[in-house]
Amino acid sequence: MVATILVGMLCAHLLCFSAMFLLISKRLHGKKMGMDFFALGNLLLGLAYILQLAEGGPTWSAVSVINHTLTLASPIAYWLGAMRFFGHMVPLWRPLIVFALMYGSAQVLVQWSLGPTARYAMLAAMSSLLFFLMALTIIHGVRTFAKDLYAEMVFFALLISGICVLNALKFIKIVDGGLDALQMDNSFQTVFYIYMSSLATILPPSIVWLVLRRLTDDLRDVAARDPMTQLLNRRGLSEALQLFFNTRTTAPAYLLLLDVDHFKHINDTYGHTAGDAVLCHVAQVLRTTARRGDLTSRIGGEEFVLICLDTDEAGVFRLAERLRAMLEAQIIDIPESTQPLRCTVTIGISPPFSSIAELEGAMRAADAALYRGKAAGRNCVQAPLPLNDHSALDAGKPGMLAHETAPTTAQSC
Template identity: 75%
Template structure:
């Protein structure tokens, strides 16, 4: 009786959160982050438990076949939803239909050849295997694509490991004791449904938390970046520099102020769309030329900033020259013109500085050096005096 109540509560949790996930996905429009896939996973598992209650016990029927198929398809939907959340474009219906058709056929084959115990054991064994694959994927994600969600991913790995272990135990109990192991009054079944009910209560809010965190991180990222070039803006550059200088391995940095020569003339001659294309071109050259740990930003207009970390004056001057030469060499194709556009930059380099509080002083030094470079003829690098 208690186990039936737990299964009923589990159905209610799963179906209610399925509706909630679907509503959230509608509000997210094009950036659904897998919420529609999670809604499908909850719906499949909720319907499977509804069918289990309707069956009343182990049986061989169409309802039982559908129940088992839905049960196995639900973790597939969750796994696909997780891939969507982390930016992988994967379909939903084709994998689910493939699983449904294949597993339904496998059930019929196993039932006729090995009997009902083997069919129920196959469900537990396949579920344990699927959840094991999910645990391995989550652990792999902690080291690769989900580094920003380290704590959350370990939490999910622990929860999924519990499901994996319980299904593996059910598999062994079925092989050992037959279908009697599935009786609802058995202690193991009670423990199984207590865990599943707890999981249905904890996991959906945790998934919603991940979505909220992703949206918050995206908003913070938008606030820290220039909308045209996607380089860091003043706020983003300052925050990144503060994080760097707060780390133990921080060493003095140098600042490069980069200005596009005669940019107003480019705008007046070719128009603002071409001017924007020039800005984006320079930004892309900065992205591909600076070193991995360096910071690149745009503070408005045609002025860009690069902060070189963990290098000396010779390294900074070498990087500045690479930037200057790359901009001068690469051409920009102008729509409606047979002649590509070439532009140049002038670079002012500050002295080294050792904390984020003197960023403004470093910018003034680099800016003064920049104007000396412009006065000397442009398309050159000027170092602030020691």
């Protein structure tokens, strides 16, 4: 009697949360994050338990075949929904229909060849196997695609492991004791449905929490990025650098400040569409040239920042020169224009700095170096002034470490 009540409560939980997931997915519009898949998974499992109550006990019928098929189709729907949540655009109906046809046929074959006990044992074994694979996928995700959700993923893995173990125990009990192990007044069945009812109460709000966290993370990411180039903005740059210095205390950073040469002339001559194309081109070259872990940012107008982490002064100068040379050499295709365009940049480099508090000072030093590079003729990499030299150096003075190259362009900036 207790197990029957628990199954009834479980059905109510599953169907209610199925409706809630579906409503949430409707509100999410294009980016549903798997909520429609989770809604279907809850619906399938809820219907399976309704059919189980209608059966009244182990039996062989079309209803029983559908019940077993729905019971195993629900974790597959959850699995596919989790893949959708993490950005993998997997299909839904084709895998479920193929599985339903295959498992329905398998049930008929097992029933006719081995009997009803084997069919129910197969259900418990398949359930245990599916949830075991789900737990392994989550553990893999903690180390790869779900590192930012470490605590949540470990929590899910523990809960799913519990279902796996209970189904494995049910399989053993069916093999040892036959169909009597599935009687609703059996103590194991009571424990099984208590756990499942607890899961139906805990897991859906946890899934909603994950969706809310992902949405807030997306909003935070949007707030931290420049909408045109998708590089970090000033706020995003400061937050990312703060995170770096919070986890690393020994390695200094270097700041490269880039300014597109004659950008106002580009806008005035070719229009703002061409100017936007130039900015996006510089951003793309910046992304592809930066090393793994470096921070790229557009801080306003035609000014860009590249913060080099875990390197030395020589490496910074090599990277800056490679970046300058790539931008000078590449042709930019301008929409609705037959005239190709090339642009150059002037790059100022800051001294090394080791804390977020030094960022503004590094920015000022790089900015001063940048303006010396502009005065020296543009299209160059300019080092910071020595710490003991506070004078304004002339553009042509030796020892400036400026690299000047006369631009050769199809349409020169």
